[in-house]
Amino acid sequence: MDGHTHSTSDRRELQMARSMCWHCQSEVSGEYFCDRCVKVQPVSKELDYFTCFGIPRRLSIDQQQLETKFYELSRAFHPDFYQNKSGAEQTISLGNSAMLNTAYRTLRDPIQRAEYLLDLEAGAVKEIRTTPPADLFEEILELQDTLNEVRASDRTSDAAASLRAALQSKRATLEQRQRDMEAQIQQLFGQWDALQDRGDATEQARAERTRILKEMRDILSNRTYVKNIVNDLVATIA
Amino acid sequence: MARIVGIDLGTTNSLVAYMDKGTPRVIAGRHERAMVPSVVALTDNGLIVGDPAKEHLTRSPERTVYSVKRFMGKALADVQNELAYFPYTLTEKGGVIRIALGEKTYSPPQISAMILKELKLRAEAFLGESITKAVITGPAYFNDSQRQATKDAGMIAGLEVLRIINEPTAASLAYGLQEKTQGTIAVYDLGGGTFDISILKLKNGIFEVLATNGDTHLGGDDFDRLIADLFLADIQQQFGLDLNAYPDHMQGLRLEAERAKIRLSDELKTTAALDLPEGKGRFTRELTREQVEALCTALVERTLGPCRLALKDAGLSPTDIDEVVLVGGSTRMPLVRQRVQALFGTQPHCDLNPDEVVALGAAVQADILSGGTTDMLLLDVTPLSLGIETMGGVMSSLIRRNTTIPAGAKEMFTTYVDGQTGVDIHILQGERELAKDNRSLARFRLKVPPLPAGVPRIEVTFLIDANGILNVMAKDMRTGDTQSIDVKPSYGLSDQEVERMIEDSFKFAADDVSARKLIEARLDAGALLTTTEKSLSDGGQLVSPEDVAAIRSALAAVAAAKDGNDPRAIRARMAELEQAAKSLTVAMLDDSLKKGLQGKKVSELT
Ligand SMILES: Nc1ncnc2c1ncn2[C@@H]1O[C@H](COP(=O)(O)OP(=O)(O)O)[C@@H](O)[C@H]1O
Ligand SMILES: [Mg+2]
Numbered sequence: 001m002d003g004h005t006h007s008t009s010d011r012r013e014l015q016m017a018r019s020m021c022w023h024c025q026s027e028v029s030g031e032y033f034c035d036r037c038v039k040v041q042p043v044s045k046e047l048d049y050f051t052c053f054g055i056p057r058r059l060s061i062d063q064q065q066l067e068t069k070f071y072e073l074s075r076a077f078h079p080d081f082y083q084n085k086s087g088a089e090q091t092i093s094l095g096n097s098a099m100l101n102t103a104y105r106t107l108r109d110p111i112q113r114a115e116y117l118l119d120l121e122a123g124a125v126k127e128i129r130t131t132p133p134a135d136l137f138e139e140i141l142e143l144q145d146t147l148n149e150v151r152a153s154d155r156t157s158d159a160a161a162s163l164r165a166a167l168q169s170k171r172a173t174l175e176q177r178q179r180d181m182e183a184q185i186q187q188l189f190g191q192w193d194a195l196q197d198r199g200d201a202t203e204q205a206r207a208e209r210t211r212i213l214k215e216m217r218d219i220l221s222n223r224t225y226v227k228n229i230v231n232d233l234v235a236t237i238a
Numbered sequence: 239m240a241r242i243v244g245i246d247l248g249t250t251n252s253l254v255a256y257m258d259k260g261t262p263r264v265i266a267g268r269h270e271r272a273m274v275p276s277v278v279a280l281t282d283n284g285l286i287v288g289d290p291a292k293e294h295l296t297r298s299p300e301r302t303v304y305s306v307k308r309f310m311g312k313a314l315a316d317v318q319n320e321l322a323y324f325p326y327t328l329t330e331k332g333g334v335i336r337i338a339l340g341e342k343t344y345s346p347p348q349i350s351a352m353i354l355k356e357l358k359l360r361a362e363a364f365l366g367e368s369i370t371k372a373v374i375t376g377p378a379y380f381n382d383s384q385r386q387a388t389k390d391a392g393m394i395a396g397l398e399v400l401r402i403i404n405e406p407t408a409a410s411l412a413y414g415l416q417e418k419t420q421g422t423i424a425v426y427d428l429g430g431g432t433f434d435i436s437i438l439k440l441k442n443g444i445f446e447v448l449a450t451n452g453d454t455h456l457g458g459d460d461f462d463r464l465i466a467d468l469f470l471a472d473i474q475q476q477f478g479l480d481l482n483a484y485p486d487h488m489q490g491l492r493l494e495a496e497r498a499k500i501r502l503s504d505e506l507k508t509t510a511a512l513d514l515p516e517g518k519g520r521f522t523r524e525l526t527r528e529q530v531e532a533l534c535t536a537l538v539e540r541t542l543g544p545c546r547l548a549l550k551d552a553g554l555s556p557t558d559i560d561e562v563v564l565v566g567g568s569t570r571m572p573l574v575r576q577r578v579q580a581l582f583g584t585q586p587h588c589d590l591n592p593d594e595v596v597a598l599g600a601a602v603q604a605d606i607l608s609g610g611t612t613d614m615l616l617l618d619v620t621p622l623s624l625g626i627e628t629m630g631g632v633m634s635s636l637i638r639r640n641t642t643i644p645a646g647a648k649e650m651f652t653t654y655v656d657g658q659t660g661v662d663i664h665i666l667q668g669e670r671e672l673a674k675d676n677r678s679l680a681r682f683r684l685k686v687p688p689l690p691a692g693v694p695r696i697e698v699t700f701l702i703d704a705n706g707i708l709n710v711m712a713k714d715m716r717t718g719d720t721q722s723i724d725v726k727p728s729y730g731l732s733d734q735e736v737e738r739m740i741e742d743s744f745k746f747a748a749d750d751v752s753a754r755k756l757i758e759a760r761l762d763a764g765a766l767l768t769t770t771e772k773s774l775s776d777g778g779q780l781v782s783p784e785d786v787a788a789i790r791s792a793l794a795a796v797a798a799a800k801d802g803n804d805p806r807a808i809r810a811r812m813a814e815l816e817q818a819a820k821s822l823t824v825a826m827l828d829d830s831l832k833k834g835l836q837g838k839k840v841s842e843l844t
Contacts, residue, residue: 071444078615079644079704083400083607098646098701105641 019044022088032076032096040077042092048120049103058196059114059189061107070104114185115220117192122213133222136177140229143170147236164237171237174230181223188216242371242400242608243361244600246408247350247388249307249457250430250567252276253594254357255601256365257610262412262601264594265364273593274360277304278352280339283756287356290757295493299325299485301339305459308431309335309346310391311383313729323463325485333729345731347391348739354395372397373604375596377432378404379452379544379621381667382679383729385707390731394739400607402705405429406436407618408599409565410445412590414614421560422448424548426578426586427596428541429566431457435545437552437559443613448552449640450621451544456537458496458568464533465495469510469523477518484515502527503570531573538577545581551640562586565595617642620702627664627673636700639669646701650715657688663698665708678728684712685721696721759805759812763796766812770819773826780825785818792818 020027021034021041028034032041043052050057053069075081077100082093106112132140146163153160192212195205244255244262251273255264264272271289278287279294279302286294294302303326309317314330321328327338336343354374361369374397376388385402392399406425413423420440427434434452438445469491473481481487490512498510502525511522549556562578564586569575578586590598605611620643625635636647651661661684668676686694695715702708712721731739770793778786792815799811 071442071446074444074617075615078617080401080603080606080615081609081612084609094644094701094703095646097704098644101642101645 022092032073040082040089040092040096043096043099049107049116052100052103053107056196057117057120058193059110059117060193061113063108066104066107070100073100110185110189111182111220111223114189114216118213118217118220121209122217133225136222136226139170139173143167143174143229143233146170147233150236167233167237171230171233174226174233178223178226178230181219181226184219185216185223188212188219192216240371241365241367241369242373242604243357243369244408244597244602244604245354245357245372245374246405246597246600247307247354247374247376247391248276248429248596249305249432249459250276251593252353252357253597254361255594255597256361257601257605260611262598262605264597265361267360272597274353274356275304276306276350276353277302278306278339278349279303285339285352286757287352295489296486299489300327302326302489303337303339303349305431306337306346306349308455308459309337310350311381311385311387311729312346316729325489332735333727334731334735345735345739347387347731347736348394348742350388350391351394351739354391354397358395358397370396370398371400371604373401373403373600373607374399375405375408375600376402377427377452377454378406378434378436378450378618379432379454380404380706381454381622381677382624382706382708383677383727384454385705386727386730389705389707390736390739393736396740401603402707403600403603403616404434404436404447404450404618404706405432405596406434406450406565407438407445407447407616408597408603409563409590409595410436410438410440410599411602411614411616412595412599413563413587414440414443414445422554422558423561423563424545424559424582425563425565426541426545426569427565428568428574429457430568431455431459433457433541433544435541435548437548437554443615445614445616447617447619447642448554449548449550450619451548451551452621453540453544456540457566458499460537461499461530461534461568461571462492462496464537465499465525465530466491468533469495469512469521472523473512473514473521477514477521479514479516479518481514487512487515498525499530500570502530503572527572534571534573538571538573541574542577542581545578556582559584564588565592567593618704618706619643620645620706622667622677623669624679624700624702624708625666625676627666631673632671633666633668633673633676637702641702643702643706644704646699648697648699651684651686651696651698652694653686653689653691656691658691659686659688660684661686661696665700665710679708680710680727682710682723684723687714755805756803756808759808760800763800763808763812766815767793767796767800770815773819773822777822777826777829780829781822785821788818789815789822 019041021037021039023039024034024037026034026036028041032043033039034041048057053066055061055065055069074097077093077096079090079093079097082090085093106116146167150160150163150167153163195208195212198205241256246253253264253272253274255262266272267274274288275292277291277295278285279291279298281294291302295304309328312335313333314328314335317328317335329336329338329343331343334345336345337349358369372392374388374392376385380388388402389399406427409425409427410423423438423440425436425438432452432454433456434450436450437448439448470481473479481491494510494512498508501508506527507524509522509524511520513520559582562582562584564575564578569588569592575586602611602614603616606614619640620637621639623635623639624637625633626649628634636649637645651663653661662681663684664673664681665679666673666676667679670676684696684698686696697713697715699711699713700708701711710723712723713719714721770789774786774789792811796808796811796815799808802808
């Protein structure tokens with residue numbers, strides 16, 4: 001970390017700082033427990049997962065640190081420790097724990113983390129691709145045909161067996177392709193993080209930011225497409 | 239805070255445990271046995287539970303319920319293909335199985351509640367305080383309906399169920415407490431009726447479940463059936479007798495099959511025997527471990543699939559597992575141990591008694607909830623994906639299996655038709671694509687203000703709590719109003735039904751207590767009659783004939799009272815008999831003292 005924080009999270013921290021304790025109405029400053037009455041505070045819905053874990057909004061993250069923080073926050077929020085508390089506190093504990101678990105699951109996985117970051121930075125990404133990525137167009141059309149043939153064929157026939165063998169080799173190719181895309185994303189992770197670390201506010205930096213986000217979005221949606229095809233393929237062979 | 243006990247509500251056996259200054263201990267009943275067989279029998283003197291009920295399995299099989307856990311949270315259609323194995327009658331009312339006992343029918347939670355009440359009484363007698371709160375265990379692979387049914391059982395038994403905890407994770411708590419283990423462990427739990435596998439990461443007091451899987455219909459009962467079927471065919475062949483027509487003998491056969499199976503865990507060869515009806519004599523058959531293993535191997539293999547799936551979901555390979563913990567009576571089978579060892583490539587652990595470890599873990603969790611243990615925390619997962627039915631009868635997943643609980647998901651709903659005032663939502667649990675192939679959990683109708691199509695925005699929150707039980711909330715995003723939702727469970731008791739069963743259970747409780755008092759009074763009277771008669775024949779000559787006559791008439795009075803139904807009358811006659819026999823008792827004591835002295839003299843003389 002280098003002390004720079006992204007402007008959006010600065011704003012969010014400010015928002016948090018201005019909130020009041022639901023119980024004693026005193027000011028709560030960014031932490032999850034009221035300084036005065038020590039009651040647990042609901043994690044704001046506005047709070048992003050990175051801020052929740054107290055880590056900078058970067059794509060390469062220290063898994064060990066993430067886990068340690070997850071365990072620490074679990075100890076703070078888990079309903080097991082609120083059994084003797086008021087109903088209001090139990091409700092907060094339940095909501096906070098559920099939120100924390102979602103946040104951890106999202107940040108722990110690089111793909112989900114990237115999708116989440118894109119969502120934060122550039123709005124919803126989950127546009128579902130319905131046509132194959134350009135460079136795979138031919139290959140995937142061919143594959144779709146083979147899949148249909150297999151489904152229509154008698155499972156025990158020789159023809160079906162050779163079709164299945166063909167599918168197995170296609171599967172290997174596609175899975176390799178998936179891995180390549182994941183490697184590409186990892187590269188973009190590095191570029192994104194470097195850009196954030198520099199913290200420039202120039203025109204050029206903005207263009208760079210847009211480019212990285214767009215590339216990431218394209219790769220992610222291609223990857224989802226390929227992944228779905230592979231799932232389909234596996235289900236058909238099985 | 240009032241004491242919370244931990245209860246293992248098993249298919250075959252149930253136990254209660256408590257935390258004794260940092261150490262979990264099971265509570266034993268009479269004869270030092272901690273396990274209460276999960277059996278409930280209807281006798282002429284009312285309902286009885288546990289060991290005495292087990293004796294009725296062969297005496298009145300149609301009125302003796304065992305393995306009721308197999309029916310928790312189920313509809314009759316779910317268990318159709320095994321009905322033939324149960325001698326008691328199952329029916330259905332409103333999607334819930336009912337078990338006929340005499341004139342009445344009971345839901346599985348009510349039967350389970352009777353077992354829970356027995357454990358509650360046992361804990362109260364031992365701890366000398368009233369027990370109203372409990373942590374109850376259930377198989378990790380239990381779905382929402384089965385968990386809810388377990389919670390209902392607790393409520394009917396007069397227990398506030400503070401947590402439903404998964405059996406394998408409970409076991410891991412007991413182990414973790416003992417060993418202060420770190421690393422990745424697999425808990426393999428094979429009991430009488432269910433199988434669970436859980437993979438956990440243990441680190442600095444956090445027990446994080448990475449994945450779980452299982453089969454809620456696989457266990458020792460199934461092994462017993464295969465062995466019993468073998469015997470059945472033999473009997474048919476040798477004696478031309480179809481034992482199916484004799485429910486009491488069928489139970490005898492099942493129990494003999496189980497005993498043979500258990501012996502073969504230690505021995506290589508054994509002989510099973512059963513007296514046959516219709517004066518057909520006695521069936522005996524030699525059985526080897528090899529034969530039983532051949533029969534059961536396919537079932538044992540069936541446990542390995544879920545193990546592999548759990549590993550896959552955890553993103554691990556067998557070599558990543560540092561330790562394997564065995565839980566449940568069926569893991570005593572050498573075949574099971576071999577297979578588990580072969581899969582994980584590591585010698586399984588079984589330092590703690592596999593019968594008790596789940597209850598011990600439940601007591602640890604109870605202590606965590608009461609604030610006693612603060613350094614341990616269990617982070618469990620939901621075993622099955624949760625979703626809703628969407629257009630075309632497809633399930634859309636909202637919370638994936640193996641998501642850490644508590645877990646939440648939000649979904650926005652709107653309308654398709656102008657002025658539409660409701661949206662029907664169907665909640666499902668399972669891993670299949672189509673709604674109809676998954677378990678229907680509940681349906682409800684979301685209320686929507688009449689507006690043009692697409693304008694209403696209702697946010698529904700699905701929240702799986704730490705018990706693995708679903709809660710649903712809805713909020714109108716335009717007004718900010720929250721809506722309470724009346725969820726109708728597809729398979730389970732409504733709140734009102736549970737309420738009524740709680741009331742009924744108080745009525746049974748009164749019946750039960752008087753039945754118990756009567757049984758105990760009769761037993762005590764029997765013992766007193768025997769000892770007094772013996773004294774009379776040994777020492778009758780030591781007292782006056784009038785005394786003898788008085789004792790005889792008091793004896794007759796006790797015997798008569800014992801045949802009646804009033805425990806207080808029995809106790810009163812017993813007191814009178816003791817009074818009447820006092821002279822005899824004193825005379826015999828004197829006599830034996832005298833003899834003792836004489837004996838001494840004799841020995842001194844020689
Ligand atoms: N030594 C043994 N060998 C094989 N099976 C055993 C042995 N001891 C107990 N069992 C079986 O274990 C099952 C009961 O295990 P338990 O863990 O008490 O079950 P549950 O948790 O389902 O109540 C029964 O099917 C019983 O036959
Ligand atoms: Mg068990």
